[in-house]
Amino acid sequence: MTQINQLTIQHFRNCQQVQCELSSGLNLIIGDNAAGKTSIIEAIWVLATGRSFRTPKTQYLIQHQQTALTVFAEVHSSHTKIHTKHHRLGIQKSLQHTQLRIDSETTSSQSTIAQHLPVQLLTPESHKLLEEGPKARRQFMDWGCFHQSPDFMPLWRNYQRGLKQRNQALKKKLPKAQVQLWDQTLVENALKIDQIRQSYLERLTPYLVTFCQALMPELTEKVICQYRAGWPKNTEDLMQLYQLNFNKEHALGHTQYGAHRADIRFKFSGQEAINTLSRGQQKLFVCALLLAQASLHEKILNEPVIMLIDDLPAELDKTHRLKLLELLQVLKIQHIITSTSKSLIPILNPENTHIWNLYSGKITRTN
Ligand SMILES: Nc1ncnc2c1ncn2[C@@H]1O[C@H](COP(=O)(O)OP(=O)(O)OP(=O)(O)O)[C@@H](O)[C@H]1O
Ligand SMILES: [Mg+2]
Incomplete structure (x- = not known):
C-alpha cells in the first residue's frame, strides 16, 4: 500500500x-x-x-x-x-x-x-467538477492518464509547446504558413493523447458504475461517460480541419480545436448529471469518480x-x-x-x- x-x-x-x-x-x-x-x-x-x-x-x-x-x-x-x-x-x-x-x-x-x-482531493468545492467548465474534468481525466501511461506527460508537454507557439502566431496575425508550421505537432500529439484518454475512460467507467451504485443505490439508471475529444465528432482528418478552419481561427486569435478542449459529459437517463442530480448526489458522484479512479489506479499499478x-x-x-x-x-x-x-x-x-x-x-x- x-x-x-x-x-x-x-x-x-x-x-x-x-x-x-x-x-x-x-x-x-x-x-x-x-x-x-x-x-x-x-x-x-x-x-x-x-x-x-x-x-x-x-x-x-x-x-x-x-x-x-x-x-x-x-x-x-x-x-x-x-x-x-x-x-x-x-x-x-x-x-x-x-x-x-x-x-x-x-x-x-x-x-x-x-x-x-x-493523492486525491475532496473538498467542499469538489462538486464544481460537474458545474464548471471542462478544465477540472480534463484535469481529473489527465490525472489518471498521467499515472497510468508513461507516454502521456511527454505528449502533453509537446502538445502544450506547439499550442503556445501556434496561438502566439494566431494572436500576432502572422502569415498562414507560420501558423501552419505547428499543425503537424498539434495533430500528432493530440491524436495520441486522445487514444490514451479514450482508453482510460473506457477502463474507468465500470468502476464508476459500481461506486455510483454503492453510494447512490436510489439511482436506477447507470451512468454514461461521454468523452469529447476537443474537435467535432465527425472529424476524419484533424489536419484538414485546421486548414479548413484557418480563417476563423485567424479572426479569433487562438486555436479553436484540439486536445486542450477535451471534456467528459456524465449522463443519467440521457440527462446531464449537473441537471438531474441533487447537490448532495453531485457530491456523492464526485466521491464515486475519485473512488473509481483510486480503484483503477490500484488495479493497474498495484x-x-x-x-x-x-x-x-x-x-x-x-x-x-x-x-x-x-x-x-x-x-x-x-x-x-x-x-x-x-x-x-x-x-x-x-x-x-x-x-x-x-x-x-x-x-x-x-x-
Ligand atoms: N500566510 C499566512 N500566514 C499566517 N496565517 C495565515 C496565512 N494564510 C492564512 N492564514 C491563517 O491561517 C488560518 C487557518 O486557515 P485554514 O483555512 O487552514 O483554516 P480551517 O481550519 O480550514 O478553517 P475552516 O474550518 O473555516 O475552513 C486562518 O486564520 C488564516 O487567516
Ligand atoms: Mg477549511
Whole structure:
C-alpha cells in the first residue's frame, strides 16, 4: 500500500511547525474554524503537485514574517511483502524559488514526486467538477492518464509547446504558413493523447458504475461517460480541419480545436448529471469518480492512492459519511480527513486510526 508515514510542515500559512506520524488508515484532524485544517490538506497537495488548490500565489502560502515554507513526507509503498519502496519527499518554496527533494537529492521533476505520492482531493468545492467548465474534468481525466501511461506527460508537454507557439502566431496575425508550421505537432500529439484518454475512460467507467451504485443505490439508471475529444465528432482528418478552419481561427486569435478542449459529459437517463442530480448526489458522484479512479489506479499499478478529504461533514450526510469511510477501509486507502467535530466522524477501526486536535496551527495527537 502507499502511505505517508511521517509528515512535517513548516511555515505554511498558520502552521509554524506541524509534525505527525500518520496511520495507514484514518487520520482525523479536528479543529475549529481557522485552526488550519485546510492548510494541512493544502500543504500535502502542494508537495504532491507543486501547486495549491486555493491560490496560484506562493506569497499567500508562506507564513507571515517568514521567507520560505517547507513540506516533507516519508512515503512508503509496498507492492508485495518483498517489494517495497521508501522515499523521502520534500518541497521548499520561497517567493523566488522552489526546491524539490527526493531522498536528500535535489530534483527538478515535480512529476517524479507526483508519481511517488499519488493523492486525491475532496473538498467542499469538489462538486464544481460537474458545474464548471471542462478544465477540472480534463484535469481529473489527465490525472489518471498521467499515472497510468508513461507516454502521456511527454505528449502533453509537446502538445502544450506547439499550442503556445501556434496561438502566439494566431494572436500576432502572422502569415498562414507560420501558423501552419505547428499543425503537424498539434495533430500528432493530440491524436495520441486522445487514444490514451479514450482508453482510460473506457477502463474507468465500470468502476464508476459500481461506486455510483454503492453510494447512490436510489439511482436506477447507470451512468454514461461521454468523452469529447476537443474537435467535432465527425472529424476524419484533424489536419484538414485546421486548414479548413484557418480563417476563423485567424479572426479569433487562438486555436479553436484540439486536445486542450477535451471534456467528459456524465449522463443519467440521457440527462446531464449537473441537471438531474441533487447537490448532495453531485457530491456523492464526485466521491464515486475519485473512488473509481483510486480503484483503477490500484488495479493497474498495484498501489493505492492517498485520499485527502477536507471538511467531510460539509460534504456528506451521516449515512453517506459512513458509507464512504467503509469503502475507504475496504479499499485500504490511507485517508486524511478534517472536521470541526469529532462526533461527526464514525471510527470504524480504532486500530488504524490516528486522531489529532488542531488549534492555531498546532497539532496534538489525542489517541
Ligand atoms: N500566510 C499566512 N500566514 C499566517 N496565517 C495565515 C496565512 N494564510 C492564512 N492564514 C491563517 O491561517 C488560518 C487557518 O486557515 P485554514 O483555512 O487552514 O483554516 P480551517 O481550519 O480550514 O478553517 P475552516 O474550518 O473555516 O475552513 C486562518 O486564520 C488564516 O487567516
Ligand atoms: Mg477549511
